[in-house]
Amino acid sequence: MSDSTCSRRDFVATTAGALAATTLVPSLGAQPPVTRPMGAVKVTAVKTYKLRQALYVEVQSDAGVSGWGECAPNNKDVVQVFVQTGLVQHVVGRSVWDSEPIWHDCFYANSDLGPSGPLLNAIAGIDIALWDLKGKLAGVPTWQLLGGRYRERQRVYGSFAVDGGRRMTADQAARKAASFVERGYTAVKLRMQIRERNLNPHPDPTIPYVKAVRAAIGPTVELLVDINNGYTAARAIERGRWLQDEMGVRYYEEPTSMQQLHELAQVSEALDLFIVAGENEHSRWQHRDLIDIAKVDVLNPDVSKAGGITEVKRIAALGQATSKRIMLHNTRPGILTHASLAVIASISNAAEYLEYSDPDDYQSLTALSAETLPVVNGELVIPSRPGLGIELDPAAVARAVVA
Amino acid sequence: MSSAAFRVPNGSAAAETDRRAWLRSALARGAQAAPTDVTIAKVETFRMDDALFVKVTASDGSVGWGETDADNPPIMDAFIQNGLRQRVTGQSIWDAERLWDTMFYRQHDHGPGGALAGSISGIDIACWDLRARLLGLSVSQLLGGRYRERIRAYGSFGVGFGRNMTVEQAVAQARTFIAQGFTAVKLRMQMRELNQDSPADPVLTYARAVREAIGPQVDLLVDINNGYSAARGIVMARRLREEFNILFLEEPVSDQTHAETAAVVRAVDVPIIAGEKEYTRWQLRELIVMGQPDILNPDTIKAGGLTEMKKIAVIADTYGKPIICHNTRPTLGTAASLHFIAAIPNCGPLIEFVDVTRHRDLIGCMRRTVVFADGHLQVPTGPGLGVEVDETAVRRRVVR
Ligand SMILES: [Mg+2]
Numbered sequence: 012m013s014d015s016t017c018s019r020r021d022f023v024a025t026t027a028g029a030l031a032a033t034t035l036v037p038s039l040g041a042q043p044p045v046t047r048p049m050g051a052v053k054v055t056a057v058k059t060y061k062l063r064q065a066l067y068v069e070v071q072s073d074a075g076v077s078g079w080g081e082c083a084p085n086n087k088d089v090v091q092v093f094v095q096t097g098l099v100q101h102v103v104g105r106s107v108w109d110s111e112p113i114w115h116d117c118f119y120a121n122s123d124l125g126p127s128g129p130l131l132n133a134i135a136g137i138d139i140a141l142w143d144l145k146g147k148l149a150g151v152p153t154w155q156l157l158g159g160r161y162r163e164r165q166r167v168y169g170s171f172a173v174d175g176g177r178r179m180t181a182d183q184a185a186r187k188a189a190s191f192v193e194r195g196y197t198a199v200k201l202r203m204q205i206r207e208r209n210l211n212p213h214p215d216p217t218i219p220y221v222k223a224v225r226a227a228i229g230p231t232v233e234l235l236v237d238i239n240n241g242y243t244a245a246r247a248i249e250r251g252r253w254l255q256d257e258m259g260v261r262y263y264e265e266p267t268s269m270q271q272l273h274e275l276a277q278v279s280e281a282l283d284l285f286i287v288a289g290e291n292e293h294s295r296w297q298h299r300d301l302i303d304i305a306k307v308d309v310l311n312p313d314v315s316k317a318g319g320i321t322e323v324k325r326i327a328a329l330g331q332a333t334s335k336r337i338m339l340h341n342t343r344p345g346i347l348t349h350a351s352l353a354v355i356a357s358i359s360n361a362a363e364y365l366e367y368s369d370p371d372d373y374q375s376l377t378a379l380s381a382e383t384l385p386v387v388n389g390e391l392v393i394p395s396r397p398g399l400g401i402e403l404d405p406a407a408v409a410r411a412v413v414a
Numbered sequence: 415m416s417s418a419a420f421r422v423p424n425g426s427a428a429a430e431t432d433r434r435a436w437l438r439s440a441l442a443r444g445a446q447a448a449p450t451d452v453t454i455a456k457v458e459t460f461r462m463d464d465a466l467f468v469k470v471t472a473s474d475g476s477v478g479w480g481e482t483d484a485d486n487p488p489i490m491d492a493f494i495q496n497g498l499r500q501r502v503t504g505q506s507i508w509d510a511e512r513l514w515d516t517m518f519y520r521q522h523d524h525g526p527g528g529a530l531a532g533s534i535s536g537i538d539i540a541c542w543d544l545r546a547r548l549l550g551l552s553v554s555q556l557l558g559g560r561y562r563e564r565i566r567a568y569g570s571f572g573v574g575f576g577r578n579m580t581v582e583q584a585v586a587q588a589r590t591f592i593a594q595g596f597t598a599v600k601l602r603m604q605m606r607e608l609n610q611d612s613p614a615d616p617v618l619t620y621a622r623a624v625r626e627a628i629g630p631q632v633d634l635l636v637d638i639n640n641g642y643s644a645a646r647g648i649v650m651a652r653r654l655r656e657e658f659n660i661l662f663l664e665e666p667v668s669d670q671t672h673a674e675t676a677a678v679v680r681a682v683d684v685p686i687i688a689g690e691k692e693y694t695r696w697q698l699r700e701l702i703v704m705g706q707p708d709i710l711n712p713d714t715i716k717a718g719g720l721t722e723m724k725k726i727a728v729i730a731d732t733y734g735k736p737i738i739c740h741n742t743r744p745t746l747g748t749a750a751s752l753h754f755i756a757a758i759p760n761c762g763p764l765i766e767f768v769d770v771t772r773h774r775d776l777i778g779c780m781r782r783t784v785v786f787a788d789g790h791l792q793v794p795t796g797p798g799l800g801v802e803v804d805e806t807a808v809r810r811r812v813v814r
């Protein structure tokens with residue numbers, strides 16, 4: 012090994028120690044910088060932060076550097092308890108470089124509680140934090156540790172939801188879509204949120220909402236439509252044809268129930284549209300079934316739901332083996348968006364879009380970091396700072412905790 | 415670079431604005447100091463009679479070593495020198511997956527497996543060795559972490575369908591393995607499609623003699639090397655299991671006919687292993703879905719290197735298949751396979767290994783090599799692959 016490499020390693024450890032000395036672990040404040048091989052750094056603690064709009068996870072290390080992760084926000088209380096009572100003991104004391112074995116132990120120690128949902132959401136937060144931590148320790152962006160970079164920026168679609176018509180009127184939806192376009196977005200996604208419990212509604216709100224949004228954004232902006240599981244196969248096929256032929260839609264998300272993979276296969280076989288699904292599938296095994304049974308065209312895992320960066324990289328590999336593109340589900344600016352971009356940078360089969368919610372709707376989160384990634388010409392620039400490249404203010408995060 | 419330059423005033427004294435400014439600059443400095451901009455400067459090959467080593471030198475002078483498939487070193491050498499080398503030189507060392515794609519998609523008109531995958535493997539492994547050394551980590555740490563520190567090995571030997579080794583020599587070889595500490599041996603019949611269902615099939619004679627020599631406690635594995643039809647494979651699988659208690663049966667039928675593999679798998683209880691002749695994520699997935707073998711044995715120096723093997727392991731795990739690495743080279747190839755095995759959940763748990771006394775000259779090219787002890791191969795610690803090539807010794811063995 013060259014001398015320069017050796018001195019670099021010392022430098023990294025020293026920088027990490029210096030970080031510890033002043034900032035992230037106040038109790039170590041008076042200690043001298045740590046000098047040790049980077050490969051020996053261990054996890055010392057896992058902290059959760061329940062915020063109004065997110066659940067954050069901090070993984071602390073004995074080098075004094077922390078990594079930050081995010082769990083899906085669906086039931087923050089349940090997931091927080093899951094992290095604290097089911098996972099922490101499989102993480103603390105372990106090498107930060109053993110992110111896969113940690114994932115494995117967290118999963119198999121708890122999979123009796125269901126191999127999806129809260130368990131995978133909880134693992135996601137820890138896994139994302141570990142990847143952030145590894146990048147910071149190495150002084151390299153996380154994507155560099157994930158197999159390198161295929162792209163430097165990623166186009167996004169502005170995503171918004173209408174709760175089956177209850178949250179906003181068609182006019183309001185049209186205005187929301189137009190506001191994205193005014194800010195430079197080249198694509199928007201209308202989430203109908205019809206759901207299984209309102210199956211095949213009549214009249215179908217999809218028709219007036221899609222018409223209103225398309226009229227507002229014009230013919231050239233990409234319009235993606237998410238039914239959120241609200242149709243049976245026959246209705247999904249009928250509506251999909253109309254969306255494609257009359258409304259210029261190319262991406263058609265979760266038209267049928269997430270419990271009915273054979274129905275989704277019927278839809279996939281009947282339509283030329285790209286069928287998108289995967290936000291409700293949280294493991295490589297569930298995504299295998301989306302591929303083999305549901306025959307979807309595009310996989311839509313969420314890094315904060317589907318077991319974090321480790322598992323989504325695996326899902327991406329499955330997609331590569333079966334010619335499926337990955338269009339990440341991503342509903343939060345901040346940590347989750349940074350984690351999503353790290354994955355996207357490092358996979359060959361990233362789809363043309365990443366989901367992005369309006370950051371103006373998540374100011375309680377964007378206030379926690381030095382800057383929010385700007386959407387420029389409809390794209391996010393993939394950060395190249397160490398780790399996930401997000402500079403959170405730990406004190407601000409602590410202050411933002413809610414009961 | 416003095417580390418003192420990066421010290422900051424004691425935490426309690428630092429004002430919040432100073433702290434944030436310092437954190438920002440520390441992170442930025444980290445990125446600057448990190449070897450992010452390192453590119454591949456040179457790819458060299460070292461062709462020996464029994465191996466092809468690949469040396470990758472980076473723009474900062476760092477070096478990594480890899481090994482290709484050894485089935486035909488001149489072809490691998492030519493492929494790397496005329497096709498692959500040019501594609502990766504000047505590229506970022508960090509872009510493991512993109513480098514792999516570039517090599518593969520630019521050359522796969524020559525066939526997506528075999529020579530291309532084996533040649534890519536050598537460069538890919540060398541690049542992982544180099545990357546891990548740049549960070550001061552072991553390759554397995556960089557691949558996602560270590561599930562295990564050692565792995566039981568089986569001693570593997572081939573009899574060339576009875577032509578390369580007599581029954582007595584096979585018995586002696588099996589006994590040598592036991593003396594070395596192995597607790598499992600594999601008898602490779604090397605029957606091949608060329609001798610399909612031959613009436614001269616000596617497998618029962620060899621298996622009986624080897625089982626008697628090693629006794630009932632040692633695991634016996636039998637590899638037919640593609641010599642049967644499904645019908646005969648089923649009959650022989652049952653006999654080998656019932657008469658000699660084999661642990662698994664490898665490639666009983668042709669690797670060209672996955673339906674025949676599936677027919678044997680469905681018919682017999684003895685686990686069927688296959689996969690040494692499948693390359694890349696796509697071929698392994700087809701083998702899983704169509705051939706449905708119980709265990710997979712892809713080879714790190716054949717199937718596309720560590721980048722591809724990690725993807726193969728994901729696909730195997732997703733379909734519930736363990737991997738027992740095919741592994742016939744005693745030095746760099748074994749080290750790479752050990753780091754791979756360390757970094758996947760769905761490991762055999764077993765790995766193929768060789769009689770090192772038959773590879774003394776090649777092993778003599780290593781200043782530090784893999785450690786076999788107590789029937790197990792130890793996963794090397796870092797940096798990199800954790801083994802060290804003696805380049806001078808290698809150069810003495812190079813064939814021109
Ligand atoms: Mg959706």
Ligand SMILES: [Mg+2]
Pocket residue numbers: 637639664665690
């Ligand atoms: Mg074999």
